[in-house]
Amino acid sequence: MKNHKIAILGGGNLGTSLAKGLIASNQIGYADIIITDKRDSQTALLNHLGFQVTSDNAEAVNKSQIIVMSVKPQQFSSLAEEISSALAPGHILVSTITGITHKDIENALGIFPIFRIMPNTALEICESMTCISYKNTSSSDEALLLALFEKMGKVLVIPEDMMGAATVVGACGIAFALRFMRAMSQGGIEIGFNSEMSQLITAQTVKGAARLIVETSNHPEREIDKVTTPQGITISGLNEMEHQGLSSAVIRGLITSFNKLENLNTGTHKTGK
Numbered sequence: 001m002k003n004h005k006i007a008i009l010g011g012g013n014l015g016t017s018l019a020k021g022l023i024a025s026n027q028i029g030y031a032d033i034i035i036t037d038k039r040d041s042q043t044a045l046l047n048h049l050g051f052q053v054t055s056d057n058a059e060a061v062n063k064s065q066i067i068v069m070s071v072k073p074q075q076f077s078s079l080a081e082e083i084s085s086a087l088a089p090g091h092i093l094v095s096t097i098t099g100i101t102h103k104d105i106e107n108a109l110g111i112f113p114i115f116r117i118m119p120n121t122a123l124e125i126c127e128s129m130t131c132i133s134y135k136n137t138s139s140s141d142e143a144l145l146l147a148l149f150e151k152m153g154k155v156l157v158i159p160e161d162m163m164g165a166a167t168v169v170g171a172c173g174i175a176f177a178l179r180f181m182r183a184m185s186q187g188g189i190e191i192g193f194n195s196e197m198s199q200l201i202t203a204q205t206v207k208g209a210a211r212l213i214v215e216t217s218n219h220p221e222r223e224i225d226k227v228t229t230p231q232g233i234t235i236s237g238l239n240e241m242e243h244q245g246l247s248s249a250v251i252r253g254l255i256t257s258f259n260k261l262e263n264l265n266t267g268t269h270k271t272g273k
C-alpha cells in the first residue's frame with residue numbers, strides 16, 4: 001500500500017500549479033501528494049502551502065503510485081538517474097517536460113505506462129487545457145489519468161508528434177493571451193479607467209469571449225459579426241489593429257516559438273520553454 005497517490009518531482013511553477021489544482025478539484029487531499037524540489041526557498045513555500053515536501057526523489061517514488069516529472073528538460077537525465085532504481089511495476093509515469101519523448105523516458109527509465117502531458121498554469125484554478133499522449137498504458141491507466149485531468153480543465157488526447165504544437169498553442173498560449181490582455185488593459189487606462197478598473201473590465205471581457213467560444217464552438221468571426229455594426233466603432237478599431245498586423249503578429253509569434261522548439265528538439269541540448 002502506497003502512502004501517497006501522487007509524487008510531483010519538481011515543485012516549480014507547473015508542479016505547484018498541479019498540486020494546487022489537485023486539491024482545488026477535490027480529488028485528493030494534502031496527505032495524498034508528495035512534492036520534491038531542490039531549492040530551499042521552494043520547499044519552504046510548498047511546506048507553507050500545506051504540502052508534504054522532500055528533496056529525496058527516490059523516497060517520493062517509493063511512497064507513490066503516480067510519478068509526475070516536472071523539471072526543466074535539461075534536468076531530466078539527472079532526475080532519471082535519481083529515481084530509476086526506485087521504480088517498480090505498478091508505477092505510472094507522467095511527464096510535463098517539454099521535448100522529452102516517450103522514447104527518451106523509456107531509454108532512461110525502462111518500460112512503464114507513460115503519459116506525456118502538456119497542461120498550462122491554469123491547472124491551479126482547474127481551467128487548464130491539457131493535451132495528453134500515452135504509451136504502454138492499459139485502459140484503466142488511461143481512465144485514471146484522463147479523469148484526473150478532466151477535473152482540472154479540458155483534456156485532448158493527441159498523437160505524440162503533436163506535443164510540440166500543443167506546447168506552443170496551449171502552454172505558451174497562456175502567455176500570448178495574457179500579453180494581449182495587458183495591451184487591452186493599458187489601452188483602457190489611456191482612455192480613462194484606472195488600472196484596477198481597466199484590468200477587471202479586460203479580464204471579464206476576455207473570459208466572456210473565451211466562454212462564448214468554448215461553450216458554443218462557434219467560429220470567433222461569427223461572434224465578432226454580432227458586435228460589428230456597419231461603419232461602427234468596433235469594426236474601425238478591429239481594422240486598425242489588423243492594419244497594424246495583429247493577426248499576422250500572433251501567427252508569426254506562434255510559428256517562431258514552434259520553430260525554436262523544433263530546433264531544441266533536434267539539437268544536442270534540450271533546454272525547454
Ligand SMILES: NC(=O)c1ccc[n+]([C@@H]2O[C@H](COP(=O)([O-])OP(=O)(O)OC[C@H]3O[C@@H](n4cnc5c(N)ncnc54)[C@H](OP(=O)(O)O)[C@@H]3O)[C@@H](O)[C@H]2O)c1
Nearest residue numbers: 010012013014037038070071072073096097098171272273
Ligand atoms: N510553466 C508552464 O506553464 C509549463 C507548461 C507546460 C509544460 N511545462 C514544462 O514543465 C516542466 C517544468 O516547468 P516549470 O515552469 O514548472 O519549471 P520550473 O519552475 O523551473 O520548475 C522545475 C523545478 O524543479 C526543480 N528541480 C530541478 N531538478 C530537480 C530534481 N532532480 N528533483 C526535484 N526538483 C528538481 C527546479 O529547481 P531549480 O530551479 O533549482 O533548478 C525547479 O524548482 C518544464 O519541462 C517545462 O517545459 C511548463
